[in-house]
Every structure is written in C-alpha cells, then in structure tokens.
Amino acid sequence: MTILSKDAPAEISHPAHPEHKLKLTAAGAAEFQCDVCKELGAGDRYMCRPCDFDLHSDCALAEATLAHPLLKGRELQLRYGDDGGRTCGACGGKVLGLHYHCAAKKGMDLHPCCAALPLAIPQEELTLELRKEASHRCSSCRERGRGRTWFYRSTCKTVYLHVACVREIARRSRAAGDGSSTDPFASVKDAALQIYRAKRDESELERVILELVLGG
Known part of the structure; x- marks a missing residue:
C-alpha cells in the first residue's frame, strides 16, 4: 500500500x-x-x-532508526527476527520478521509497512487522519480499540477505521481484481466516502457496513 x-x-x-x-x-x-x-x-x-x-x-528502503510523528520523543530501531510474541502497535498483527522496536517503558513495535502509512489520506469530500487511538467504534468492523491499535479518523469525525481494517479493505479490493487505480488507497477512500454519505440513512449505513465486513 x-x-x-x-x-x-x-x-x-x-x-x-x-x-x-x-x-x-x-x-x-x-x-x-x-x-x-x-x-x-x-x-x-x-x-x-x-x-x-x-x-x-x-x-x-527502511532506515536503521525511525522517529514517527505519532510517537514523539521515541526512537525506534530496525530489527530482524520476531523476538517472540510481539504485535504491531499500528495494526495489531503479529510481528514475524523485520520490524521497528522501541525499548521505552511501554515499548512499541511497528511493521515497516505500517510505519510508512501516510499521516493523511485526502480526498474531495473528507480526509482520513492517522491517530494513535480513538474512542469510537470502527466504521467497518464495528469493534472498538482492538488493544488500542491505531485508527484513521475523518476530519469531520464521522468515519473511523482501524489500520487493520484499512489494510483488509485494500486487500479485498486487490483480491477482487480491482486494479484500475494506481492509488493503493483508492478502495479505502471509496469505502470511507460510502460510510460518510450513508450516515444520513441508518438502513443504508447498515448495508455499507455489511458489505465491508463480508467483502461483498
């Protein structure tokens, strides 16, 4: 992505x-x-x-050290290997190989691909901004924080998407053969826009969410 x-x-x-x-x-x-x-x-x-x-x-192209804008004051080191039982702080997925690690008190691990996610995904009607946590349910899976993993939140505060759900939406789009756009976040933008517009109609919102969850 x-x-x-x-x-x-x-x-x-x-x-x-x-x-x-x-x-x-x-x-x-x-x-x-x-x-x-x-x-x-x-x-x-x-x-x-x-x-x-x-x-x-x-x-x-990963650098040996990383200073991420969402992790102010922390420096993460690039490591090889899984170190056993670690999870990515952004998506919540298991760390199985190369990753960034911060040895600070609370610790933090990031997949290189998650560390490289854009801070904002802009489009005409709304912009999604990357945040460390959100108090709302994810607009796609309808679950809350998933262990306080990172979210994308629309600037209008109507659309919330786990990083893991953003990645899954993009993966399903690829699996469906939708390769018409060179933008790796095109399907995510489309999903966010559908949710945003459907907020005005509860029945339409439920249909959109069901499609996202089931990949329909």
Whole structure:
C-alpha cells in the first residue's frame, strides 16, 4: 500500500539477500509475501527472480532508526527476527520478521509497512487522519480499540477505521481484481466516502457496513 517515490533506486543490495542485487519490479496488483517482514504485500516490490525473493519497498528502503510523528520523543530501531510474541502497535498483527522496536517503558513495535502509512489520506469530500487511538467504534468492523491499535479518523469525525481494517479493505479490493487505480488507497477512500454519505440513512449505513465486513 505504498506509493513509491520516483527517486526509488531501480536496483539495490540488501543484507537479507546478499547473494544478488534486488531489482525494483512492477508487479501489478498480485499479492506476495515479503521474505523479510513476512507480511503480505502487492504491487511494486524489490525482487530477485532467480531466488524467488520478494521484498516490500518499505522494508527494502527502511532506515536503521525511525522517529514517527505519532510517537514523539521515541526512537525506534530496525530489527530482524520476531523476538517472540510481539504485535504491531499500528495494526495489531503479529510481528514475524523485520520490524521497528522501541525499548521505552511501554515499548512499541511497528511493521515497516505500517510505519510508512501516510499521516493523511485526502480526498474531495473528507480526509482520513492517522491517530494513535480513538474512542469510537470502527466504521467497518464495528469493534472498538482492538488493544488500542491505531485508527484513521475523518476530519469531520464521522468515519473511523482501524489500520487493520484499512489494510483488509485494500486487500479485498486487490483480491477482487480491482486494479484500475494506481492509488493503493483508492478502495479505502471509496469505502470511507460510502460510510460518510450513508450516515444520513441508518438502513443504508447498515448495508455499507455489511458489505465491508463480508467483502461483498
């Protein structure tokens, strides 16, 4: 779910695969599993075709340290391996490989792809802003904080989406073969807009939510 910079190098060397250089490859909407963080991904990636090695661009280009705007005063270190039983503070998913870790008192772990999520997803009628927590139910799954994982909240405070639900909406869109847009958040924007407009009609809102939950 990353929009690569035009300055992204066409070829890199990476310590996770020192045998060969990795080439930036346009792969459409086909899903793959990153061989370093073990998370699913889609779209452009760094690859070694002879070795069938795939790497998220976010993992390939991850800096050794991270200062995230939502984690002021904390510095996260890039680590390899799962360290056992850790979860991502943004999406709540298990940490299975490469991740950012903060050893501060409360601790924090982030998948590189979650660490790279945009702080805002703008569109014409409403903008979604990334927040560490929200008191409302998620507009998609209808659950509350999920262990205080991160949310996207619309600036008008009518749409709330877990980061995990944002990722799932995008994944379902890819699985359905909706690759018409180059914007990885197009399906998320569409879902948020449907929820926003349906807020005026409870029966319509329930229909939209049911479609999001069931992937219909």
